[in-house]
Amino acid sequence: MTHELNARGPAAGSPKTATREAYGKALVELGRARPDVVVLDADLSKSTMTARFAREFPDRFYNVGIAEQNLMGTAAGLALGGLTPFASTFAVFAAGRAYDQVRQSIAYPGLNVKICATHAGITVGADGATHQAIEDIALMRVLPNMTVIVPADDVETEQAVKTAASHEGPVYIRLGRHPVPRVTPEGYEFEVGKATVLRQGDDVALVACGIGVSIALSAAEMLAARGIRAAVLNVSTIKPLDARTIVSAAERCGRVVTIEEHSTIGGLGGAVCELLSERRPVAVRRVGVPDVFGQSGPPDELLRFYGLTPENVVSAVEEMEGR
Amino acid sequence: MTGLSAGDLERLKTIAARIRRKSLVLIFNRGSGHPGGSLSCADILAVLYGGYMYVDPARPDMRGRDHFVLCKGHASMALYAALSEAGFLPDDITSLPPDHQYLQGHPDRWKTPGVEMSTGSLGQGLSVALGMALAARLDGCGGRVFALLGDGELDEGQVWEAAMAAANYRVDNLVAIVDRNGLQIMGRTGEVMETEPLSAKWSAFGWNVVEVDGNDPGAVWEALDLARSVTGRPSVLLAKTVKGKGVSFMEGRPEWHAKAISASELERALAELESREKGGGCE
Numbered sequence: 001m002t003h004e005l006n007a008r009g010p011a012a013g014s015p016k017t018a019t020r021e022a023y024g025k026a027l028v029e030l031g032r033a034r035p036d037v038v039v040l041d042a043d044l045s046k047s048t049m050t051a052r053f054a055r056e057f058p059d060r061f062y063n064v065g066i067a068e069q070n071l072m073g074t075a076a077g078l079a080l081g082g083l084t085p086f087a088s089t090f091a092v093f094a095a096g097r098a099y100d101q102v103r104q105s106i107a108y109p110g111l112n113v114k115i116c117a118t119h120a121g122i123t124v125g126a127d128g129a130t131h132q133a134i135e136d137i138a139l140m141r142v143l144p145n146m147t148v149i150v151p152a153d154d155v156e157t158e159q160a161v162k163t164a165a166s167h168e169g170p171v172y173i174r175l176g177r178h179p180v181p182r183v184t185p186e187g188y189e190f191e192v193g194k195a196t197v198l199r200q201g202d203d204v205a206l207v208a209c210g211i212g213v214s215i216a217l218s219a220a221e222m223l224a225a226r227g228i229r230a231a232v233l234n235v236s237t238i239k240p241l242d243a244r245t246i247v248s249a250a251e252r253c254g255r256v257v258t259i260e261e262h263s264t265i266g267g268l269g270g271a272v273c274e275l276l277s278e279r280r281p282v283a284v285r286r287v288g289v290p291d292v293f294g295q296s297g298p299p300d301e302l303l304r305f306y307g308l309t310p311e312n313v314v315s316a317v318e319e320m321e322g323r
Numbered sequence: 324m325t326g327l328s329a330g331d332l333e334r335l336k337t338i339a340a341r342i343r344r345k346s347l348v349l350i351f352n353r354g355s356g357h358p359g360g361s362l363s364c365a366d367i368l369a370v371l372y373g374g375y376m377y378v379d380p381a382r383p384d385m386r387g388r389d390h391f392v393l394c395k396g397h398a399s400m401a402l403y404a405a406l407s408e409a410g411f412l413p414d415d416i417t418s419l420p421p422d423h424q425y426l427q428g429h430p431d432r433w434k435t436p437g438v439e440m441s442t443g444s445l446g447q448g449l450s451v452a453l454g455m456a457l458a459a460r461l462d463g464c465g466g467r468v469f470a471l472l473g474d475g476e477l478d479e480g481q482v483w484e485a486a487m488a489a490a491n492y493r494v495d496n497l498v499a500i501v502d503r504n505g506l507q508i509m510g511r512t513g514e515v516m517e518t519e520p521l522s523a524k525w526s527a528f529g530w531n532v533v534e535v536d537g538n539d540p541g542a543v544w545e546a547l548d549l550a551r552s553v554t555g556r557p558s559v560l561l562a563k564t565v566k567g568k569g570v571s572f573m574e575g576r577p578e579w580h581a582k583a584i585s586a587s588e589l590e591r592a593l594a595e596l597e598s599r600e601k602g603g604g605c606e
Contacts, residue, residue: 062457
């Protein structure tokens with residue numbers, strides 16, 4: 001399989017890019033190709049990277065000020081007018097502050113708004129808990145009509161953003177502030193609702209999204225040294241979930257560990273447990289933020305503090321040994 | 324004096340009376356609904372759907388059309404009645420079964436023809452209307468957007484976010500209409516939460532303010548024309564209305580905000596509306 005080429009995981013020292021960077025770049029390209037694309041931001045465009053689009057297309061950019069509720073409602077109205085709005089702010093505000101606006105004015109009426117939320121998860125770092133969304137996947141995926149995408153790296157982000165523009169209906173794309181290694185294989189093509197097997201294995205399935213994918217790949221390498229063959233799945237679409245690929249990996253491996261930069265409640269881990277408990281009950285361990293709020297700190301240190309490390313994934317696998 | 328002919332005015336009054344009648348029958352049939360706020364805005368809806376808005380039920384997606392957002396989504400039955408008067412919904416809407424998909428408790432754009440936006444959670448409609456107005460401006464085909472808000476709804480902070488933004492973007496194809504009936508569920512608006520001075524507030528937010536008797540179709544038409552003549556900023560009609568307008572035992576009574584109507588109450592209400600429609604009780 002061509003995927004074997006990538007089986008070693010992210011090489012140390014390989015260039016890293018924040019997914020928000022890739023978003024900003026993709027948005028400009030979309031703007032050139034698609035006159036119907038408009039962008040809204042709630043005064044964070046330097047951080048969300050929509051500033052590049054704003055510079056090139058000032059007539060199609062709206063900084064609505066620090067007003068996330070109005071951000072979502074205005075985006076909904078632009079969608080009603082036949083445009084394809086991308087609405088950006090930090091994930092904690094997009095999914096949290098404006099939750100009811102997303103629910104009532106975007107998801108329920110099924111409007112073609114693309115919510116691209118950056119600074120998701122604890123790797124926001126220094127700003128601390130108030131700015132670290134650990135629950136946004138959970139909040140967004142319970143909304144009917146909503147598609148939820150968590151790209152793993154810059155390549156996947158760029159493709160997901162462009163795909164979302166052509167995908168009819170509301171989409172939530174979760175992006176990060178912190179640079180992440182490239183994990184997608186050469187020739188990768190993103191598809192909504194399709195998970196990718198990045199590494200084959202029969203002993204345990206590591207099911208991950210976002211920054212969790214590179215952690216899973218590193219963990220798989222460590223497990224291999226111990227004679228445990230781990231499969232690694234990049235589940236970049238949380239909703240609709242790729243049930244076939246996940247169930248089939250669970251069947252083959254009999255054990256699953258989920259890895260995500262999100263609360264262990266309600267995110268990818270929750271979604272996988274819901275699926276497997278009905279379709280293929282197997283032992284599952286969820287690696288993620290363990291039902292606590294974040295705090296200030298350097299991103300890598302926070303990842304270690306909350307157990308989002310390859311070592312912790314290995315421990316989770318070992319914990320299941322002998323079952 | 325309004326530019327409307329006497330005949331036009333009579334026609335609008337008749338439409339308003341029919342909106343009131345249909346609203347009450349729909350609420351009676353469903354055993355639930357919001358009579359007070361449906362009756363208060365009937366004249367405004369009669370003007371908008373009785374000829375003021377550029378809409379066509381035969382071409383509901385027509386480019387350059389005007390748009391309407393019922394921000395106060397609980398007045399849904401009045402909207403359905405108005406859409407039935409305008410030809411978007413059947414004229415005999417009151418004979419539909421009460422659980423018909425057209426008759427959602429709050430408007431749903433997928434279930435009811437003519438409904439442009441699903442609403443119900445108060446405070447969100449003006450933002451959506453602003454987005455629609457921005458889209459219409461980019462489109463350049465002259466479409467205008469009318470948003471009908473309740474005065475109790477002005478308690479919601481998002482309304483003021485949208486108000487600030489609409490003035491900031493100088494959208495002059497957006498008209499907010501406040502159904503200023505002075506009552507909300509728990510009592511007088513000023514007692515629940517003081518939102519006055521409304522005129523000064525909207526002015527300070529950068530809007531062109533037009534105060535009008537919202538139960539006088541001719542005055543509403545004229546106020547809309549006044550709003551249209553102002554460019555470079557959005558307009559708001561502060562439309563003074565009577566909650567429960569047209570039915571004596573509902574007028575000015577907060578308990579009729581949301582309440583089922585009994586058979587005998589409906590009979591009395593329709594008798595009153597009929598006599599008013601024929602000129603018996605009009606001021």
